[in-house]
Structures are given as structure tokens and as C-alpha cells.
Amino acid sequence: MIDKTAGASLDAKIMLASLGLILLCQLIGEAIVRSLGLPMPGPVLGLLLLLILLLARDRFALLARGPLRDDGVETAGKGLLAHLSLLFVPAGVGVVQKLDLFASHGIAIILVLALSVVVTLLATVLTFRLVSRLLRQQDAR
């Protein structure tokens, strides 16, 4: 269908289309959430849409084209996730706007969050192990 020598520009095109597909999933997610007033964020619905698309692609060969072919959307998605921590920096810097609140309630907020995160970590890991053991599953490693 497409000349093999055009490989490099094909990759670039697939990359662009893949990013476009990710944005499109988010856009459809936002549109559905807003118009139906669903109590969930648009990107989460977008995640579900992309997951369904990827699973449907394996079942129906018709869908395996453009960004859904040759790991296009997979590569783009991993690229986005590679520096996930960076994406939190702008919102984190927002703490400079909250200096008044942190001056008055900072210690309480930090303690509440720290205690809650420890309790959550323990509750999650212990439940996981408990159920895993009850099912007599062998460790994956």
C-alpha cells in the first residue's frame, strides 16, 4: 500500500496520528462526561475508550490501521508515560499560591496526608497478599 522507502516519514505520520488518537479518546471522553453529567473525569473515560479500541483491534482486523497498527499508539503512549513525574511539577509549584493556608494549617495537612498514605499503602498491600494467599496463588516471581 505504502512504499517501504517512505519508512521514516511513515513512522512520523503514525506518531502524529497516534497522538491524535490519544487526544481524540480524551476529547470524546470529555464530551460524553460533560453532556451526560457523569461523575467521572473525561480522561478516565478516554482511557476506557482506548483500552476498548486496542482490544477490539485484536478481534477485528479491519480496525488495525493507522495508529492502531505497528505499535503506533503503544509507542506514543509509552512516550507520554516515560516522564510522568515531570507532568506533576507545574501543579506542585501551585503550593506558592497556598502559602497562607500552609502557614495556618500546613502541619495538620502534611500529617493528615502522611498518615493517610501510610494507612492506604498498608491496607492495599496486605489485602492483596491476603487474597492472593487465600487463592493459593504462587508468587509471580
Place this chain on the structure above:
Amino acid sequence: MKDNPFSLWVYLSQSPLLWLTVTLLVYAGTDAVSLATRRHPLANPVLHAMWIVGAFLLLTGTSYTTYFAGAQFVHFLLGPATVALAVPLYENRKRVLASIAPMLVALVAGSVTAVVSVVLLAEFAGLPRDVVLSLAPKSVTAGVAMGIAESLHADPSLAAVAVILTGIMGAIIVTPLMNRTGISDFRARGFAAGLAAHGIGTARAFQVDEIAGVFSGIAMSLNALVTSFLVPLAVTLLVR
């Protein structure tokens, strides 16, 4: 402009270019330090990038609004990155399906604990109502938490700060805490990290162990779903 170097600063400090550059360069620096310390938990790149950029803004008297005009291009990617979590979920679907029962039970236990513990502790500490509401979604990724806070008419920017503080504390504490419990199942450890500390916990989990990272990413996306439904419910039941 030539006769007044200050006017160049005035121009640049108002332009998105400067603050986008500062965000990327500072993060590149803190990430390099984190690598150089072999990913020591206390060398968390988000934590250090946050206070360095924050101090820079305070020293130059730059408002957060001006800073955000540049940094929003990075911040915007949180949404597409949430959608992109479908990719590791899809690629590890066999592994996920094999551990589906412990995952789903741990997901429910973990997300209920995350929301209920923070609401009860915050109420116990006597924090104002809008602060309690803004802290409630703190265990999910920033974009989602801000959406939840918005729908509760709470403060999305405080929610984002709570999310990031939670993520950083979770990422710092998870390895020593898990070592102390003696649990060596990296599926369970990663799942807990992603559930409690979202993307920052997931980034940490990938540094420690590949499987931990995958399960962390799964926990983070599943928790985003569950918490969106759970927080409005918990708030109705628990907040005065």
C-alpha cells in the same frame, strides 16, 4: 531594549517561553541528581523541582498565573497521559487477568481506605470544610483529582497540591515501609504504590522493579475510576 537590561527581563518574565524552559531544565537537573544517587527516595525529582521553581518565583516576584501561562503546556499532558495508561494495561492484560481477584479486592479496600482515612483525619484535625473536600481525592492522579474537586465545588488547585504532596510522601515512604513488612511480592508492592501515590508512586515503582511499575500503573488507572465514584459518596456520608 539595549539601554535597559531590565526591560529584557520584564519581557522574558512575562513570556511563556521562560517558564516552560525553567520547568523543563529544573526537572532535568533534579532527575539527573536522582539518577546520580541511584534513585534514593529522598532525591525525589518532583519534590526538589517543586521547591526550586517555587523559590525562584518568590525571589523574582513572579505570580503563579504568569508561571502557569508557560508551564500549562506540560500540565496539559496529564490528561493525555491518563488516557495513555490504557497502553500498559492492555499490554499486561494476561498478567492482570491472572491476578484479577487480589487486585480487585485490594482496589476496593485501598481506595475506600484512602478516601475515608483522609476525610476522617482531616475532620479530626479540625480543618475547614473546603480543605477537607479538596484533600479527599488526594490519592488519584492530578488531572482526575482536580476534576473531582471541581465537581464538589472545592478548590482544584489545593486538590492538586494535596495530590502532589501525597504522591511525593508515598514515593519516599513506600520502599522502607514495604521492606519492614517483609512483603517481597512486587505485584502487591507496586499495586499499593500506584493506588496510594498515583503517578509519582508509579514512577518510583518503575525505578525499583519492572513488575512493580506495571502493577502500579494499573492500580493508578483503576483507582482513578473508583475514586471518581467514591469521593462524592464518601463526602455525602462523612463530611459534616
